[in-house]
Amino acid sequence: MSCVSFLSPQQRAALAASSADGAPLSSFASPPVTPGKLARIRALSSSDSARIRESAALSYHAPADVLTALATDPEPMVRRGVARNHATPPAVLAALARDADPTVRAWVAAHPAVPTTVMDSLTGDEDPMVSAVLAWSAGWT
Amino acid sequence: MRVVPVSAVGTRQGILGTGIEEGLLLKPVTYPWAMELYDQAVANTWFPNEVQLGEDLADFERMSAEERQALTFLMSYFNPNELLVNKALAFGVYPYVNAAECHLYLAKQMWEEANHCMSFEYVLETFPIDREAAYDSHVTVPSMVAKEEFQVRFIKRMTEQTLDITTTEGKQDFVRNLIAYNVILEGIWFYSGFMVALSFRQRNLLRNFGSLIEWIVRDESLHLKFGMNLVLTVLEENPDVATEEFAAEIRKMILDAVEMEEAYNRDLLPSGILGLNADYINQYVRYLADRRLEELGFEAHYGDQNPAKWMATANDTLQLVNFFESINTSYEVNAKQ
Numbered sequence: 001m002s003c004v005s006f007l008s009p010q011q012r013a014a015l016a017a018s019s020a021d022g023a024p025l026s027s028f029a030s031p032p033v034t035p036g037k038l039a040r041i042r043a044l045s046s047s048d049s050a051r052i053r054e055s056a057a058l059s060y061h062a063p064a065d066v067l068t069a070l071a072t073d074p075e076p077m078v079r080r081g082v083a084r085n086h087a088t089p090p091a092v093l094a095a096l097a098r099d100a101d102p103t104v105r106a107w108v109a110a111h112p113a114v115p116t117t118v119m120d121s122l123t124g125d126e127d128p129m130v131s132a133v134l135a136w137s138a139g140w141t
Numbered sequence: 142m143r144v145v146p147v148s149a150v151g152t153r154q155g156i157l158g159t160g161i162e163e164g165l166l167l168k169p170v171t172y173p174w175a176m177e178l179y180d181q182a183v184a185n186t187w188f189p190n191e192v193q194l195g196e197d198l199a200d201f202e203r204m205s206a207e208e209r210q211a212l213t214f215l216m217s218y219f220n221p222n223e224l225l226v227n228k229a230l231a232f233g234v235y236p237y238v239n240a241a242e243c244h245l246y247l248a249k250q251m252w253e254e255a256n257h258c259m260s261f262e263y264v265l266e267t268f269p270i271d272r273e274a275a276y277d278s279h280v281t282v283p284s285m286v287a288k289e290e291f292q293v294r295f296i297k298r299m300t301e302q303t304l305d306i307t308t309t310e311g312k313q314d315f316v317r318n319l320i321a322y323n324v325i326l327e328g329i330w331f332y333s334g335f336m337v338a339l340s341f342r343q344r345n346l347l348r349n350f351g352s353l354i355e356w357i358v359r360d361e362s363l364h365l366k367f368g369m370n371l372v373l374t375v376l377e378e379n380p381d382v383a384t385e386e387f388a389a390e391i392r393k394m395i396l397d398a399v400e401m402e403e404a405y406n407r408d409l410l411p412s413g414i415l416g417l418n419a420d421y422i423n424q425y426v427r428y429l430a431d432r433r434l435e436e437l438g439f440e441a442h443y444g445d446q447n448p449a450k451w452m453a454t455a456n457d458t459l460q461l462v463n464f465f466e467s468i469n470t471s472y473e474v475n476a477k478q
Contacts, residue, residue: 028263030188044184055184060191112348139345141199 033061042066050075057081064089076101083107090115102127109133112140155378156371157306157315158239167241174370175242182249182363185356189256189263192353200346201268207414208341213270214409215334216261217278218285222331223258225292226322226364227251233299233318237306238371246367253360260353284405288330291401295321309381316372316382320391323368324437325398327361329429333402335361336425336449337409340417369436392439399430399443424448 031037038061045056045066050073056062057070058081071082071092076099082088083096084107097108097118106129108114109122114137125131156172158164170176201209235247265272279285295318298304305311335358342351376383403426406419413419424445431441 024266025262026259028188028190028259030190047184049180051181052184055181058185060187136343136345140348141345 030060037061038063045070050078053078054081058085060085060087062087064092068092071096076104079104080107083111086111086113090118094118094121097121102130105130106133109137154239156240156243156374157237157312157379159237159306160239164239164241164244167245170242172240172242172370172374175240175246175367178363178367178370179242179246179249182246182253182360185359185363187256187356189260189353192349192356194263194267194349194353197347197349198268200341200348204341204346205414207410207412208346209270211337211409211414212268212341213275214278214282215338216265216270217275217282218288218405219331219334220258220261220265220275221279222289222292222326223254223261225289225296226326227254229292229296229299229318229322230254233296233315233322234371237299237315243371250360250364250367253364257357257360260357264350264353282408284401284408288401288405291398292321292326309379312375312379312382313387316375316387316391317394319368319372319375320394320437323365323372324433325395327368328365328433329395329398329426330402330405331361332358332429333406333422333426337417337422372437388439391437392434392442395430395434396442399426402426421448 041056041059041062044052044059045062047053047056053070053073053075054077056066057073057078062070062085064087067082067085067088070078071088073079073082079096079099079101080103082092083099083104088096088111090113093108093111093114094117096104098121099105099108102125105122105125105127108118109130110133119134119137122130122134125134201212204212230247230251235244238244238247264270265275279289298314299318304314306315335354338354339351341347403419403423406422406426410417410419410422425448427443427445428447431443431445435441
């Protein structure tokens with residue numbers, strides 16, 4: 001006996017409806033942000049491994065204080081993560097625009113929410129990569 | 142094939158085995174590289190809706206018909222193949238690996254493949270892509286069919302009752318499957334598609350789609366590293382596997398895979414889109430194949446330079462990278478307009 005036979009007609013109808021064409025398969029949603037999740041990101045941000053700290057820096061849910069702290073991390077790869085994170089506050093982006101590492105500055109220039117004043121501060125940057133990214137960013141409509 | 146030293150100190154008999162009761166205790170950890178990759182993978186966890194794809198809709202509207210077709214073609218390939226990788230892991234890798242730390246990583250990888258599949262579904266539901274065309278082409282375009290047939294052959298072998306992982310032949314089947322999936326599909330073919338996907342952002346299109354692909358590449362680079370470590374560990378622990386004949390077969394698999402990918406890319410971009418054509422992508426494919434050959438201990442075969450230095454750092458692993466590097470370079474010089 002197939003287990004399908006245990007289904008009631010109503011359950012079968014619901015199954016058929018759920019697979020009908022056109023219905024979205026998913027909301028694609030993340031699990032809700034809980035205190036536990038934030039605690040986990042904080043724990044990752046203090047890992048001895050730079051790659052793990054980089055993961056915290058890139059996290060969509062990284063709190064502002066974590067991003068602020070990681071913006072001064074000794075490892076450039078971590079600071080690059082902060083510069084890439086769409087949730088990074090403008091003030092942190094402004095600080096990273098003065099970072100010694102040109103790739104960090106380039107990621108600031110590529111940031112979709114970078115304030116105009118910060119972009120202006122990068123104008124004339126001596127590093128050719130930063131200048132190239134500035135030109136590229138100007139192409140977004 | 143070269144065998145690099147991979148730590149295998151411990152009381153277990155090796156990384157391969159099929160015992161259900163064995164490999165249930167995590168400590169002592171025999172393969173610390175697997176634990177490190179697991180930690181990294183967990184730290185990298187992300188979800189599709191963290192990327193605001195809807196913001197790219199205006200870009201999609203102004204893309205040419207050929208650019209839209211390239212995007213559709215990519216979805217057609219990626220969507221089912223993420224699931225195919227999971228079948229390869231479930232049927233061809235997980236049952237034959239006898240180390241708890243490897244099982245932990247494989248479980249996370251399988252969730253990531255599911256997450257990637259849902260990410261591409263998110264793309265299909267966000268952009269007005271012809272879903273029927275996307276679903277059809279992976280069974281109607283000969284170059285795409287050839288790639289899938291190549292892969293499916295290896296999983297089928299792994300599911301046969303006659304496969305005995307304690308024999309040299311069984312171990313060779315295991316390695317063949319890993320080469321087919323971790324090295325060829327994930328380490329060459331997927332990267333070729335990622336490069337095309339990211340090229341849109343290079344041209345100020347689909348910024349958020351680019352971010353989504355970056356997250357996927359970040360996962361895939363770990364999958365590749367895990368697969369390579371697993372292959373090298375099996376070879377180190379089983380000196381009977383890497384016969385000259387078998388090494389030649391593995392090398393040929395990779396070269397054949399490059400030919401298949403070249404044909405696929407010619408179908409993907411029959412006349413080129415701005416800044417990108419099949420020749421450019423195929424040079425990148427050959428460059429990637431050389432890196433994979435070297436990682437396996439072979440000499441590079443093609444000698445091509447990386448035409449897309451913006452795509453990745455020298456070893457292509459762990460981080461996608463400097464997509465800036467190429468801006469205003471020779472990137473567009475090779476393109477058919």
